[in-house]
Amino acid sequence: MSNGTAGATDDRLAFARAAYNDVPLYDPKRTPIEIDLTDNTNLWGVPPSALRSLHDAATASVSRYPSLYAAELKRALAAYVGVPDDMLVTGCGSDDILDSAMRAFGNPGDLVVSPEPSFAMIPIFAQMNALRWQSARELSATPMPQPDIHAMLATNADIVYLCSPNNPTGALTARATIERAVRDARGMVIIDEAYAEFAGVSSVELTQRARNVLVVRTLSKAFGMAGLRVGYAIGDPALVREVEKSRGPYKLSALAEQAALAAVTADRAWVDEHVALAIDMRERLGDALRAMGLSPLPSAANFLCVPIAESVRVGAALRTRGVAARPFPELPHIGDALRVTAGPWRLMQRFLDALDASLDECAR
Ligand SMILES: Cc1ncc(COP(=O)(O)O)c(C=O)c1O
Missing domain, CATH: 3.40.640.10 (Type I PLP-dependent aspartate aminotransferase-like (Major domain))
Structure with a gap:
């Protein structure tokens, strides 16, 4: 596994289950950050x-x-x-x-x-x-x-x-x-x-x-x-x-x-309302990304997959600006991409500003 997992250790117990030899611990690289757009959760909070x-x-x-x-x-x-x-x-x-x-x-x-x-x-x-x-x-x-x-x-x-x-x-x-x-x-x-x-x-x-x-x-x-x-x-x-x-x-x-x-x-009305909001924000975010010259894939979910060169480097540059989106290097047919969760517009705006600055930094 090249992405999202940590390597298995060499010091395994001889009596541990053999099938676990190469089982890695899941590691989506989620460390605390001000704005976390990595896990596709509901960024408006919890139903009342x-x-x-x-x-x-x-x-x-x-x-x-x-x-x-x-x-x-x-x-x-x-x-x-x-x-x-x-x-x-x-x-x-x-x-x-x-x-x-x-x-x-x-x-x-x-x-x-x-x-x-x-x-x-x-x-x-x-x-x-x-x-x-x-x-x-x-x-x-x-x-x-x-x-x-x-x-x-x-x-x-x-x-x-x-x-x-x-x-x-x-x-x-x-x-x-x-x-x-x-x-x-x-x-x-x-x-x-x-x-x-x-x-x-x-x-x-x-x-x-x-x-x-x-x-x-x-x-x-x-x-x-x-x-x-x-x-x-x-x-x-x-x-x-x-x-x-x-x-x-x-x-x-x-x-x-x-x-x-x-x-x-x-809480079904709350859920419906926030699903509709997530879809609106996803579409608005897509428009803003296209205006920056990027081409997010069409999405039916609450996130966008955005093909972007050197996604790991861009992801790291975003982090220095307090924003996390998840890099996916070398996706088949897509290449490098960032996956970003759709949420309230103020978070999307922070992401867009940080992305703009990060792309500049990575192009230098
Ligand atoms: C496609 C898919 N399936 C399942 C899960 C697991 O979700 P949970 O265990 O929180 O229900 C996720 C979480 O990101 C997911 O993206």
Whole structure:
């Protein structure tokens, strides 16, 4: 892994699990900074009912164990996405769901395939579960780069991972590509919809007619609750049950479950309002970047991927000005790029000013 991970150490314990030999610790280089535009979270804050629920938490929410499988939150999330309760499983962030799903549906040595570029944790989760991982380069088709589903299916993988909108490009995966994967994949298809609220389209409906699809969602992005770690997935009841076994009991803290429940039932207008704002700010930021002579990729998410030469150097120069955006060096078909989260305009303006100065500095 060249990006987002730290190298494995040489001084490993001889009795540690062999599959962990080359598993790196995730390292997206996030150090505290005044304006952090690196993680695609909701930069307007936390939904009000969720915040109130945290303030008003009862002692028992801390002193006693939480519910086994977050049944109440499951019911609320199932109503939110429009599926029966038994088609939904929660987890400690969607990371936990992805990890649990790989453990549930992959035997050691099985193959996971994902597009490249895509979510950097997928190869790590595969390794953590003693699975093999392969990538298929996205096609350079414009305007939105698309997964090469033909190449992905040709690997005969046991688990096919798709991400829509994709991170880090922001591209929506074509419906035909997703349907083809679901129809022709040998095993499981995981569709990661971490940014679905910003795109306004979803594959959840596919889970009602295909038994091999798991749609993975999170409250970390549009719902503004990344610190509480709440993710969920939708799929056939039999599929969801296996993820639930793999995930284990008591995974969501009581505080996280209560705050998530409050947000999903009472804060939907807040979420919708801030999703619309994020889209507006993304478009305005895109216009400003184009006016600077840059060409951000079209995005259906709350971030922009901006091709930029020497992204690591530009990222470092931005940091000296108190602003962080995430560099992605050498993305296939794209080259170097910066990924920047859309947020309130005053933050976008700070980013644009810092970028302007950083590009000047790097050109000298
Ligand atoms: C595509 C994608 N999937 C999953 C995640 C994990 O999110 P969380 O574990 O916070 O739900 C992220 C986080 O950045 C992401 O970009």
